[in-house]
Amino acid sequence: MKIFEKAPAKINLSLDVLHKRADGYHEVEMVMTMVDLADRIEMQELARDTIIISSQAGYIPLDEKNLAFQAARLIKDRYDVKQGVYIHLDKQIPVAAGLAGGSSDAAATLRGLNRLWNLNIPMEELRVLGAELGSDVPFCVTGGTALATGRGEKLEHMASPPQCWVVLAKPPINVSTSEIYGKLNAREIKSHPSTANVLSAIRNKQFDQLCGNLGNVLEEVTLDLYPEVRHLKECMQRLGADGVLMSGSGPTVFGLVSKEAKVPRIYNGLRGFCKDVYAVRMLT
Ligand SMILES: C[C@](O)(CO)[C@H](O)COP(=O)(O)OP(=O)(O)OC[C@H]1O[C@@H](n2ccc(N)nc2=O)[C@H](O)[C@@H]1O
Ligand SMILES: Nc1ncnc2c1ncn2[C@@H]1O[C@H](COP(=O)(O)OP(=O)(O)OP(=O)(O)O)[C@@H](O)[C@H]1O
Structure with a gap:
């Protein structure tokens, strides 16, 4: 079978x-x-x-x-x-x-x-x-x-977050999760994300509130080690994604986008310098 x-x-x-x-x-x-x-x-x-x-x-x-x-x-x-x-x-x-x-x-x-x-x-x-x-x-x-x-x-x-598009872009580098957690210990965490705000944005299906509260304390560590990830994040913001964050220990950066019409511009803009770009939906 x-x-x-x-x-x-x-x-x-x-x-x-x-x-x-x-x-x-x-x-x-x-x-x-x-x-x-x-x-x-x-x-x-x-x-x-x-x-x-x-x-x-x-x-x-x-x-x-x-x-x-x-x-x-x-x-x-x-x-x-x-x-x-x-x-x-x-x-x-x-x-x-x-x-x-x-x-x-x-x-x-x-x-x-x-x-x-x-x-x-x-x-x-x-x-x-x-x-x-x-x-x-x-x-x-x-x-x-x-x-x-x-x-x-x-x-x-x-329940699932408010439905939206997710544009993912991975720069051509490999990041070790244990190294990123290890380097986090040596530094002071400047600002913690508000998990409560993210949870309430999801429960109330508030897309803008969700985008405004995305946060990842591993991001600063990876961004300092790999400037190309910071560059990717800035590009995605400039191209018009509503909320942008690095996933996990990186290096993939994702952008949340509510309007489908905005997706091709962001996707094509990133494809200009990054091979691994995907435009997908959140799974509900
Ligand atoms: C970064 C995330 O992907 C976010 O979802 C996870 O926290 C890591 O998940 P993962 O890759 O499945 O992690 P594991 O394979 O269990 O651990 C890899 C390494 O990451 C570090 N690690 C992982 C999870 C955790 N809560 N604390 C850690 O310090 C440890 O050094 C560990 O040796
Ligand atoms: N089935 C698999 N698919 C991909 N990588 C695998 C697999 N099994 C083992 N690996 C090894 O695991 C390492 C991490 O790969 P993976 O794609 O799971 O990372 P990741 O997406 O960063 O994971 P996480 O987000 O859980 O930290 C790679 O170096 C790879 O060699």
Whole structure:
């Protein structure tokens, strides 16, 4: 049997860091949502007890370093599954972009193998398993829009944000999430985003209030290290996006745009100097 799962990208509408924890992770407060840019994952049962990964993308690991491989191994070990699986990753989400591509692949693999092998694992248990693979994986298991706390694994789901276009642009650099969190410790956080304002903008479907309250404390760290990300942000603002922010630890910058007529100008303006540009909808 063969099944398919979609693995959408996430963006952080707000990302606040409260403090560094004893286990080395940071206590966060983030509002996350999914956008309509997704990897497509094919999973096919194998009689032999093995996990095989393939992908059309030449630049991701296909061995045990791949997060989809790790998800498959975790579920096989935990539920004593003797069958193997062939997993093909059709990558559409740019890699190491701050869009949780690998985390979403892992989450989709957990959901898919739960179906393929009729394991009937409840969603809550899949999220707990996901947390063993990465901080963004529990959110990616259920998707939607959520407030994430703890190290990202404690989730409170909510209604989707006011509908709009999302223009994503990724400069050609790779950013290490652990390096960005590490560098944040050495500096004073100048201003914290108001998570409460972002939540209320979403609940009341107030697009302008949402745009005015976007904030990410990791942004200053990445922008100082990589001036091209700052440049991209300024360009997106100048081209007329209503709200602009870096997603996660970067380097992808996203712009929220309410009027469809404004999207081509922003998209084309960015494409002039950046190869990875996408105009997508938020997933509701
Ligand atoms: C930046 C975000 O993507 C925003 O959604 C997440 O906070 C990071 O999620 P992720 O990439 O799934 O993170 P993990 O794979 O769990 O951790 C990567 C590295 O980021 C740092 N990390 C991550 C999450 C967190 N709450 N505190 C941290 O300090 C740790 O150094 C860790 O070694
Ligand atoms: N299935 C996968 N897809 C993409 N990258 C993967 C995958 N599995 C492992 N990786 C590795 O994970 C690293 C991070 O890639 P990913 O695209 O998940 O980053 P990200 O979008 O910045 O994640 P996050 O937003 O969760 O920090 C890359 O260096 C890549 O080699």
